[in-house]
Amino acid sequence: MSGRLDGRTVLITGAASGIGAACARRLDAEGARLLLADVNGPGAEKLAAELGQHAIAADVTRAADIERMVDAAYARWGRLDVLFNNAGVIQTKPLLDVTEADWDRIMTVNLRAVFFVLQAVARQMVKQDPIPGSELRGKLIQTASIAAYRGGQALLGPYSASKAGVVSVTRTAASVLAPHRVTSNALCPGVVETPMWEQIDAEWTALEGWARGEAWKRRIAGIPLGRPERAEDLTGTVVFLASADSDYMTGQAINVDGGLVMGG
Numbered sequence: 001m002s003g004r005l006d007g008r009t010v011l012i013t014g015a016a017s018g019i020g021a022a023c024a025r026r027l028d029a030e031g032a033r034l035l036l037a038d039v040n041g042p043g044a045e046k047l048a049a050e051l052g053q054h055a056i057a058a059d060v061t062r063a064a065d066i067e068r069m070v071d072a073a074y075a076r077w078g079r080l081d082v083l084f085n086n087a088g089v090i091q092t093k094p095l096l097d098v099t100e101a102d103w104d105r106i107m108t109v110n111l112r113a114v115f116f117v118l119q120a121v122a123r124q125m126v127k128q129d130p131i132p133g134s135e136l137r138g139k140l141i142q143t144a145s146i147a148a149y150r151g152g153q154a155l156l157g158p159y160s161a162s163k164a165g166v167v168s169v170t171r172t173a174a175s176v177l178a179p180h181r182v183t184s185n186a187l188c189p190g191v192v193e194t195p196m197w198e199q200i201d202a203e204w205t206a207l208e209g210w211a212r213g214e215a216w217k218r219r220i221a222g223i224p225l226g227r228p229e230r231a232e233d234l235t236g237t238v239v240f241l242a243s244a245d246s247d248y249m250t251g252q253a254i255n256v257d258g259g260l261v262m263g264g
């Protein structure tokens, strides 16, 4: 077999659904060895069984679960080449109605957990040998969002702030870890047809009194490339970020969004 990621070891969080699951399938096809982590343990197990890979039930908001998850990767392979730090949650709610509990829940999963998963993995990566055939010791990939940049996300205040934070953490890690030959980049998807968007549509249409599906229809109407994004549209970029082809890139946030965000 000759794939672009032959033998590379990859930990994916939020692997049971949507973008994480689509990337798991593609990375598997490219020859990577995978540990699929998700708070939905049975979902991760099911996909791992289908692919002949490994799974672990882990809630990334819990320090003990992060430790168990990272230890499992190192116990299995003795190293981890790539982290795909992807788990996330959303809530659609008007700014004036957001509670402290709402804020804390979004931030705890989308930013706090992303930070501490990155930290736990980076602590190990800086001590390991370079990836075979590479000058790098490891590669960190965070899932942010175009919501990190776009203003006017009236119903996504905490979520957008969390994703701006993910870009910030990605860049801090990139500069701190560059001397250790560990890179850190972020993926910014656009409007992707996953269970997360089913939730957004349900919450948003309920707020507006619209028929189900109307929020989705309005949101995808302005996409320059003329169709909604599928989770599969992100897999090529994640393969690129996990592969040697991106070895000289660090601290970047890449929009893969059908052209929704353009310009600097």
Ligand SMILES: NC(=O)c1ccc[n+]([C@@H]2O[C@H](COP(=O)([O-])OP(=O)(O)OC[C@H]3O[C@@H](n4cnc5c(N)ncnc54)[C@H](O)[C@@H]3O)[C@@H](O)[C@H]2O)c1
Binding pocket: 013, 014, 015, 016, 017, 018, 019, 020, 037, 038, 039, 040, 058, 059, 060, 061, 086, 087, 088, 089, 090, 109, 143, 144, 145, 146, 188, 189, 190, 191, 192, 193, 194, 195, 196, 197
């Ligand atoms: N769908 C979109 O339009 C879109 C756009 C931009 C960014 N994103 C981001 O992409 C990532 C994946 O989203 P998706 O659309 O595939 O959503 P999804 O809901 O299909 O998948 C998210 C996965 O994360 C898991 N998860 C949630 N909380 C967790 C926790 N505490 N510990 C471990 N796993 C947890 C869920 O169980 C689920 O399997 C998220 O970070 C999301 O914010 C999505």
